[in-house]
Amino acid sequence: MHDKSISELAAGLRAREFSSVELTRHYLQRIARYDGRLNSYITVCEERALEQAAAADRALAAGDAVSLTGIPLAQKDIFCTDGVKTSCGSRMLDNFIAPYDAGVVERCDAAGMVMLGKTNMDEFAMGSSNETSWYGPVRNPWDTDAVPGGSSGGSAAAVAACLAPVATGTDTGGSIRQPAALCGITGIKPTYGRVSRWGMIAFASSLDQGGVMARSAEDAALLLKVIAGFDERDSTSADRDVPDYSAALNRDLAGLRIGLPREYFTDGLDTGVARVIEEAISEYRKMGAEVREISLPNTELAVPTYYVIAPAECSSNLSRFDGVRFGYRCSDPADLEDLYKRSRGEGFGAEVKRRIMVGTYALSAGYYDAYYLKAQQLRRLIRDDFARAFEEVDVIMGPTSPTVAFNLGEKSDDPVAMYLSDIYTIAVNLAGLPGISVPAGFVSGRPVGLQIIGNYFAEERLLNVAYRFQQATDWHRRIPEEFRG
């Protein structure tokens, strides 16, 4: 069953070929059998999942099921889940049982979906390799010596190894698209404001956006329809209708104008990855798309701009973890000062501390203008680059990541090398645009992702462009050998 798309699984449920309880048991068994190898889940919710599945079976029998009723999914452990541990990959929240559900979780529940568990992630979503998790690294199902990418590495590995048919992720600087690319799955980061941030633990609020990690654009369209939409509890939520993403998937691409940013095809790009991307682009040419070179001149400023803005916002967001109200508290504090210092010192890992320090520095009096304000000005220039490009083209394409998955430990001592692995994804968050990563081939047995960037609220278009590629290729159907059976 685990090689089926979620629309096939939904059809199977409706035709009574299997029940949601059977389907859920199948995935729980796969997790028990394989996840020791991958570490993709922090929490598996066996009992809760089987209860939800039984309820879904009743809804199916009563005829009040909606499109994804009874379909299992995994939630990234950044989304608050009522009564279930929500750790955000951190020791700080290892003891935190959320008292309410995130907006995204509410919507999945309301659609009758079954939550298998909570997936591993970089601590507070800070990382590109899943190695900053308090729960240990996740391994890439295509090669267990390799990282799965991050920060949504647990969701990516779980979907790639068929330990969940579909999962949620969040993307602040690439955390859906980059792990999707490195694990050979499809990941969409919607326009900023499309998916509610209510109950999604904040990292950098002006950049954070929830989205979908799936095996195909077809599956991603179905789950995005469930989780997208206005939420008045999120002050930056977009109050606009959610289209039926599945309806437009098969639209013809003749005349589609594709822009290839010259700045994305330079020295830093691995030659094997470049070849795979060129082949993917020629598929689009065959479909009648027009391909032209464009320029995003401020591309090289994206990483430094992000590494001022994201730490600044995180230093403010993470100040709530003080050892007093919730989360980790040190033992036997001498006084209040000691309580704060040791709770934070012991509760946070090295990468999180590094960012809090950088961010606090950038926001401090006397440096604010030099760093934070400057970064905001650069952010505007980066956004303007895209606005100009979208006057000429419908979508922008390029690699999601400059290399395939690297080995565990390879970059963990070199933060700058790690930061550069998001060079093609970060500008999209700074501009607030939607982007999708689609499996496009392999280099040395490790997957390559094609990134497609669209204009604001062009998710429908992105899914259509991705879907047509997946009709012409079968990269998205491959399952790593070890996890096939």
Ligand code: GLN
């Ligand atoms: N890798 C980037 C970072 O470390 C992006 C993370 C993300 O998108 N959450 O901040």
